[in-house]
Amino acid sequence: MMVPQVLRKQRQDNHLTLDLILPADLFWFKGHFPGQPILPGVAQINWVMHYAGQELGLSGRFGGFDVVKFQQPVMPQQQIRLAIDWLAEKNRLIFSYHVGDRQASSGKIILCP
Numbered sequence: 001m002m003v004p005q006v007l008r009k010q011r012q013d014n015h016l017t018l019d020l021i022l023p024a025d026l027f028w029f030k031g032h033f034p035g036q037p038i039l040p041g042v043a044q045i046n047w048v049m050h051y052a053g054q055e056l057g058l059s060g061r062f063g064g065f066d067v068v069k070f071q072q073p074v075m076p077q078q079q080i081r082l083a084i085d086w087l088a089e090k091n092r093l094i095f096s097y098h099v100g101d102r103q104a105s106s107g108k109i110i111l112c113p
Helices: 042-054
Strands: 006-010 015-021 061-070 079-087 092-099 104-112
Touching: 006 042, 015 042, 015 104, 042 061, 042 079, 042 104
Parallel strands: none
Antiparallel strands: 006 015, 015 079, 061 104, 079 092, 092 104
16 A cells, blocks of 8 residues: 555645545555654655645646655554645645644645646
């Protein structure tokens, strides 16, 4: 399985919020790291792109990022919240992941037109 289970999704214009549960058998946890798996940053970026395309209808390709910060590890079996804002005028996706009330990561992704 490549994407987590969606528990709840809410969309308002160009803002999307997803509550996700991370099953221990997710592909991304395999080998990262043995004995103490954490969700890789590349998976978090991948999910932003996936859900922006699926739920916001965006078709732009990944063009890089301005800023990405990983503040807290994300572990198997956790429930997380992903918030995505699409800034069309800047061709940017602004995202953040939260575990409970703590921010786990955030960033700005540039999309190619």
